[in-house]
Amino acid sequence: MKLFLPLFYSFFTFIINLNLNASESLLITNAKIRIVPPAAPATALYMEIKNQSKKEVKIIAITSKEFKKIELHEMKHENNMMTMRKLDFITIKPETLLELKRGSYHGMIFDLNSPLQKDKKYQFQIIDSEKNQYSFTAIATEFN
Amino acid sequence: MNKKLFTDIFLGFVLFSIIVGSYIYSKNHSTYSPLQTSYSTTKGDKNFKELLTTKYTLLYFGFLTCPEACPTTLNKIKASFSELSPEEKSNFQLIFTGLDPERDTLLKIKTYLEYFNPEFVGVFVPQTQLEPLTANFGIVFKKVFQDNSNLSYTIDHSTDILVLDQSGKIIQTLHHELPKTAYVSELKKLIINK
Numbered sequence: 001m002k003l004f005l006p007l008f009y010s011f012f013t014f015i016i017n018l019n020l021n022a023s024e025s026l027l028i029t030n031a032k033i034r035i036v037p038p039a040a041p042a043t044a045l046y047m048e049i050k051n052q053s054k055k056e057v058k059i060i061a062i063t064s065k066e067f068k069k070i071e072l073h074e075m076k077h078e079n080n081m082m083t084m085r086k087l088d089f090i091t092i093k094p095e096t097l098l099e100l101k102r103g104s105y106h107g108m109i110f111d112l113n114s115p116l117q118k119d120k121k122y123q124f125q126i127i128d129s130e131k132n133q134y135s136f137t138a139i140a141t142e143f144n
Numbered sequence: 145m146n147k148k149l150f151t152d153i154f155l156g157f158v159l160f161s162i163i164v165g166s167y168i169y170s171k172n173h174s175t176y177s178p179l180q181t182s183y184s185t186t187k188g189d190k191n192f193k194e195l196l197t198t199k200y201t202l203l204y205f206g207f208l209t210c211p212e213a214c215p216t217t218l219n220k221i222k223a224s225f226s227e228l229s230p231e232e233k234s235n236f237q238l239i240f241t242g243l244d245p246e247r248d249t250l251l252k253i254k255t256y257l258e259y260f261n262p263e264f265v266g267v268f269v270p271q272t273q274l275e276p277l278t279a280n281f282g283i284v285f286k287k288v289f290q291d292n293s294n295l296s297y298t299i300d301h302s303t304d305i306l307v308l309d310q311s312g313k314i315i316q317t318l319h320h321e322l323p324k325t326a327y328v329s330e331l332k333k334l335i336i337n338k
Contacts, residue, residue, distance in 0.1 A: 034211065034212075034215070036211070036215055037215065037255070037256045037257075037258075037259030037260065038255050038256070038259060039208055039252040039253075039255040039256040040208050040209070040211075040215070040256060041208065041209055041247075042209050042211055042295070043211055044211040044212060069294045071293060071294060071295075073211075075211075075212055075213075077213070077303065077320065077321070080302055080303055080304050080319065080320065081284060081300055081301065081302055081303065082210070082212070082213040082300065082301060082303050082320070083288075083298075083300040084210075084211075084212075084298050084300075085288075085290070085298075086290050086291075086292070086293040086295070102212055102216070103212070106211065106212075108211060108295070110294045110295070111294075143215070143216070143219070144219050144223060
């Protein structure tokens with residue numbers, strides 16, 4: 001009995017991980033789109049992404065039916081200089097939380113043809129290098 | 145005779161050198177003065193000297209496609225001003241100078257700034273005048289082209305806010321990473337120390 005429970009737990013966990021399908025590998029939470037002033041042609045998309053799997057996941061794109069052009073970008077602030085560069089992918093290590101946040105990675109949304117509505121929810125999908133899709137909702141938020 | 149001739153030649157050579165040297169010096173050292181040069185601003189065509197109407201001016205350089213540094217900074221300044229009393233606030237103004245004349249027209253700058261505070265002043269600087277203007281204030285910026293991006297180019301830029309007195313002299317620098325409370329504290333110190 002003493003051995004049974006640990007063995008059963010290990011076996012149970014093993015089975016659960018085997019059954020963890022691709023759509024559950026990434027857990028996306030706290031997604032927000034930054035509300036920017038009129039005349040600002042682009043904005044940033046932030047979120048927390050937890051890689052729940054034991055495999056590295058490579059995010060290659062973020063898409064949305066509501067925004068035609070979205071890219072992965074990285075900001076760096078060093079020596080009082082702000083820089084921003086497009087990325088082809090962002091890698092999330094196994095069982096790790098990655099934040100897309102200010103001063104770091106973000107989704108760059110282009111061609112804002114109309115102002116974002118505060119608290120409105122927008123639908124997105126993250127696509128990884130194995131073509132898995134992860135849907136999530138981001139809320140238009142003012143950042144002060 | 146030879147001595148006189150030698151002296152004349154020598155003096156002529158010295159005079160010639162002074163004239164040529166002065167010409168070369170003046171060519172290499174521009175008399176450009178950002179305070180005197182007229183720009184298109186949200187307050188009409190003005191030079192910086194005419195814009196420095198308040199005791200202190202917060203001067204910031206940015207561009208409208210910037211998703212983070214610029215809106216964050218302008219929000220912070222807006223929030224800092226709101227922490228001041230009307231009397232305290234009357235000592236300050238914010239001037240935003242565009243670093244992306246190719247994409248950011250004066251009208252777009254005006255619309256952008258009005259979102260934060262309609263009293264924020266916008267300045268449009270033509271590409272040819274940006275380099276000497278920013279160099280004069282110690283601001284660094286660089287246009288960086290990006291392959292395979294909807295953003296054909298981005299602009300790396302200094303994030304400091306310069307505080308100028310009415311003569312245009314930089315008397316303080318507010319760093320980007322400081323919180324709003326630090327900005328408010330520095331602004332109040334300026335008023336006390338006037």
